[in-house]
């Protein structure tokens with residue numbers, strides 16, 4: 001088989017890139033290790049920046065997002081029983097959109113299928129070849145049968161555990177990593193959200209986040225120990241712990257119910273440099289991970305897609321390789337700012353095992369500064385709604 005771009009990974013990065021390229025007549029094939037149902041069963045991000053909303057519009061996939069997504073003009077931050085609001089729209093002119101990653105992915109699959117896009121599911125043994133020469137190609141198996149696709153370029157959109165990053169020799173790549181000493185336990189429940197806006201809560205018992213997917217579907221998270229497993233947490237224990245971590249006047253309104261999904265995610269900051277090696281480009285979680293605090297993971301994946309899409313269109317439409325040559329530099333410049341924001345927001349809100357009484361005072365001082373200082377709120381809001389591409 002032959003195509004212009006082989007896209008490894010059928011998560012949001014790979015599908016968005018494929019659909020955008022299609023809108024400009026550039027052919028691609030997506031290779032996905034899992035089934036479509038499996039990809040759609042993963043509950044992940046919930047907050048979209050304006051940038052990804054615009055890309056979904058450009059990809060012709062934003063109708064349901066606009067009909068069902070909920071624009072949020074601000075967010076709430078609490079510490080103990082204190083709570084304050086940061087008004088994104090007043091401070092930056094831009095709201096964010098609450099619309100789940102699962103729905104983004106579903107919309108993209110639908111569009112790819114409607115356009116007759118080629119997606120191979122349940123691929124195995126994916127190997128990248130010839131990225132440093134003139135004959136890049138990808139080999140893989142489906143049901144034990146070996147296949148090969150020749151291409152111009154390869155987009156590694158296969159997440160943190162994929163093969164693409166590993167295809168770049170260790171002598172070429174540098175990895176930066178910080179692993180956090182806690183995880184997030186998340187549940188989805190068919191209950192009305194406790195608050196119209198998200199609440200990021202710092203409490204003496206650890207972080208909590210009250211989020212949502214729609215007016216009848218809540219998403220809540222609590223900081224948990226890395227040694228915890230989902231089975232250690234009954235629904236009742238989860239609700240009780242969440243109750244203790246949010247302000248008492250909010251907890252009073254918490255509607256509880258059975259969880260329909262429960263999972264634990266570790267927290268990590270990670271960046272690999274460069275994001276391009278010859279004909280191979282890394283996008284999204286394949287190149288970088290942020291801790292989820294601040295909802296930057298999916299949004300940063302989308303900004304990579306934007307830079308790569310722009311570079312590839314320029315290449316095919318004008319013959320100039322300037323955009324693809326500068327892809328790694330442009331993407332990394334924005335990635336590092338998202339890394340900084342997620343690291344800062346995580347540090348502000350979590351309990352760390354080695355935190356001293358001085359460190360705790362610093363957290364409170366910073367929260368009170370943020371509460372009272374418009375310039376600090378503006379800096380937070382600009383990062384939360386997403387820095388410009």
Ligand code: FAD
Pocket residue numbers: 008009010011012013014031032033034039043044045046047101123126157158159160161162163264265283284285286292294295296297298299301
């Ligand atoms: P992925 O979504 O990981 O997609 C990669 C795809 O590649 C997958 O479908 C995978 O099956 C496929 N793949 C892997 N290896 C291969 C291979 N060898 N061959 C073919 N296909 C392959 N972000 C937030 O902003 N907020 C959150 O609350 C949040 N929660 C998260 C919870 C978890 C458990 C995780 C893991 C991430 C979370 N994130 C969150 C981050 C966000 O979901 C990611 O940033 C986003 O999914 C990145 O998209 P992606 O397409 O780059 O990677």
Ligand code: DHB
Pocket residue numbers: 044045046047198209211212219292293294295296
């Ligand atoms: C969600 C996740 C986040 O990490 C975040 O900062 C906000 C919302 C969510 O899953 O709804």
